[in-house]
Amino acid sequence: MPETLQHIMTEMTPWLQQYGYLILALAIAVEGVGIPAPGQSLLIVASLLAATGQMSLPLVLMVAGSSAFTGNSLGYLLGIKCGDIFIEKGWIKESTEIKLHAFIGKYGVIALLLSRFIEGLKQTIFIGCGMAKMPFHQFLIGNTMATVLWLTLFGLGPILISEELTPILTFYHHHQQLFWLVITVFGIIGLILFSVILKRQRAKIAND
Template structure:
C-alpha cells in the first residue's frame, strides 16, 4: 500500500505542478456525471503538496468542494431530465433503475453519503438520484454532507498526517481487518444518525 501511495504521488504530482487547480477541479467534477476519473487521488496528492507549501490548502479544499458539489448536481440534473433517454438507449438497464429506485427511496440521504466513498457508486449515484426523482432538498443536503465529509477526509487528512503517513500505512497494512471494522462502525453510526433524524422529521411533519 505504501508503494501504491508513493506511485500515485509520483504519477500525479507533475500534472498538479503543470495544471494546478484546474486538473484537480476537472478530475473531481467529471466523476459526478458518471465519468471515472482519479479525482480522489488528485485530492490526496494535493493535500500532501499543500502541507509541503507547494499548494494552498484552503484553495485545494475550496476547489475540491465546489467541484464535487457542482459535478454531483450536474449528474442529478442529467438523471432527472434525461433519465428516460438513458433507459431507452439502454445505458441504464430497467432492473438497475428498479434497484436504484428501491435503494434511494429507502435510504435517501444515507445512500448519497455512503456512495461518496465507494468507487463505482460515487460516479453513478447522483445520476441515479435524478432518475429516482429524489427530492431536490434531500439531494442538496445529502450532497453537501457527502462533499464536506469527503473533502475533509481526503483533503485535510493527508495534509495533517503527511509526516505520519508511513507509520500509519504500515499500521493499516498490519491491521486491515481492525481498521475496516472501525471505519464501518463510524460510517454506520453516521448513517443511523441521519436515518433517525429523517424518521423524527417525518414523524413531526405528520
C-alpha cells in the same frame, strides 16, 4: 513516505504540476456526472503538495469542494432530464437503475454519504438520485453533507495523517462495505434517537 502513497504521488504529481487546479477541478467534477476519473487521488496529492508549499491548501479545498458539489448537482439534473435517454441508449443498464432506486429508497440522504466513498457507486448515485426523483431539498442536504465529509477526509486527512495513510487506505479499500455499514448503523441509531428526543420535546411542549 509509505510506498503506496509514494506511488500515488509519483503518478499524480506531474498532472498537478502541469495543469494545476484545473485538472483537479475537472477530474472531481466529471465523477459527479458518471465519468470515472482520479479525482480523489488528485485531491490527496494536491493536499500533500499544499503541505510542502507547492500548492495553496485553501485553494485546493475550495476548488475540490466546489467542483464536487457542482458535478454532483449536474449529475442530479441530468438524471431528472435525461434519465430515460440514458436507459434507451444503454448508457445506464435497467438493472443498475433498479439497484440505484432500491438503494436510494432504502437509505435516502444517507445513500449520498455512503456512495461518495465507494467506487462505481459514487459515479452513478447522483444521476440515480435524479432518476429516482429525490426531492431537491433532500438532495441538497445529502450533497452538502457528502461533499463536506469527503473533503475533510481526503483533503485535510492526508496532511494530518500522511505517515499512517497507507494502512488506513489499505484497510478502507479492503473493507469498504463493512466500514460504511458500521457508519450507517451508527448514523441510523443517531437519527432514531434524535427523532425520539424531538418527539418527546414536542409532546412535552404540547402538554404544557
